[in-house]
Amino acid sequence: MARRPLPRILTDRAPLARMANSASLARSRELARTAADGASDVFHPLITIGRGLHRLATAGRGRWAETPKESRGPLLCFVGACVLVVALVPYGPLLALIAAMGAGAWAGRERTTVESGPSETETERLRALYEALVPYLSAEGDPGPLYAHGGDWQRTFDEFAFDGAGRLERLRLKYPAYFTDGEDRARARIEQVLYAKAGRGREYHFAWDELANQLTVTVLAALPADIAAQRFVTSPGETVLGFTDPDSVQRTLPVAAGPERRDAPPVVWRTGPRSAEPHLLALGQPATGTTTLLRSIALQALQHGDVLVVDGTGTGEFGCLVGHPGVLGVESGLAGTLKRLEWASHETERRLVVANRARQAGRPAPEDTRRPLWIIVDRLTALTHIAAAEGRDDPQRWLQVPLRHGRAAQVTVVVADQFDSADLLSDPVRAHTKARVVLGPATVDEVRTVLGAPPHTTPTAQVPPGRGYARLGTAPVVRLQVPATPDPFDDATSEAHRQAVLALLPERAAAADTEADTAAAAGAADGRPAGGDPAPTTEPAGPAAEPVRAPARVSIVKGGESRTVKSGSVEAVRAER
């Protein structure tokens, strides 16, 4: 039998849709919603009281069920007596009703459930961390081990915090008193485990409290890299190497960071006769910012002193200094470097002799022996290699006197090199450079070797240029970000940075400027260095110390020699403390 079709009103959706969309239906819905809202506002207290009374009743039923049978009779008697008293006292029933309403309202109030304690995933992470530490923080024969497989992590982790993504941000843990927390290697093992389990790629700070047997691990934010070269507010004899964490130093400096001004914690290196670490060695991988650090130091040094630069790479990265007052030379050829460093060595001796004579005569040391002299050498080992190949003097030989006696003579030596060439650094360089900097990616062992102590943070594999660690003498190792001080003649330098660096250079005298330009042009034309004749900057000190004179006009000599450097090891500069 053929099916009969349904009535059209049931198959066609259009009439229903029309009804649904009709204005009157919408109005009545709106009306109903408003009425419901109004009713819920009006009845809300009653609903709360009702909910509360219901909860109280449920709780009372539960109590009654828990009450032993033999106690129920006395309890009923007691309740009956209470009801009788309430009924007999004036206004008793009314007061009882008010009390019941109040109790209902209190019990029925909406409570926001507060999440406390770690979530399941976080608990799992903490447990995994605890288990990973067991082999390192337990010992056989410990009758009450803090760390044991399947043990209670809550006994040892007494403070922890996670970020929004569920990653550990802070953890304080207890460790047994027998753990050798005074040994760097034992600490490093624990730090490595925590680093791996808490999430690689972030930098952690480890604070060991040996008295309380506690270790606090905190995730560190990256140091800001927005501070560029500028005139820092420091005293003569102070040089800002860079900026660090606020709790690593006790001082801040006002700085401009882009358009903003703020106070930043600096790493200040003190030089001069009272300095315990009068010379500096900076090491790093290629392109990690050691040249930039030297440029930053040179610009600060020029404020109060004279600067002699040796650029062993010969890439002209100190070209912006050429011809400016206070710049005694920017040298990159072997012959020129030997001459300039020999002069610096004799100048150090002369200053000592003159100052000594003045002291013996009861006079203050002459002004020219008190003006700071900076010898800034970048990759001198490249020239050492060439010198060895040519059978000539190692230029580092001439650093010996400034390094040994420079402190008393206001002569400061700053050396930068690469890890690969560290074994070519001479013994005096290694022995007398007590201020140390490591830039770029470096393992904990490399940092420990160069600085003489490991960092209290986990070095990360990816770091921006100019980021690293510094240690002044025996002070703690601190994180460091060198202010951006790029070569203003480099096309890749931004206009803001170029202007910032150029603004720090001492004003050139107009005549000297023209002269230097002419000399440079002449040098470029006939292919010879535009150094010119050296002119005296200091008084000779008699037969004991005949100074080699420093040039008034300076030049960059780009050596054409091949500069293959024997690969070496960072062990060569092990810090002896």
Ligand SMILES: Nc1ncnc2c1ncn2[C@@H]1O[C@H](COP(=O)(O)OP(=O)(O)OP(=O)(O)O)[C@@H](O)[C@H]1O
């Ligand atoms: N503190 C810094 N802030 C911003 N950029 C930096 C910083 N230090 C270095 N750079 C940039 O990193 C690059 C390499 O810097 P630099 O030449 O100083 O490194 P280097 O270690 O001397 O390398 P190399 O010896 O191989 O030339 C440059 O482009 C420089 O501008």
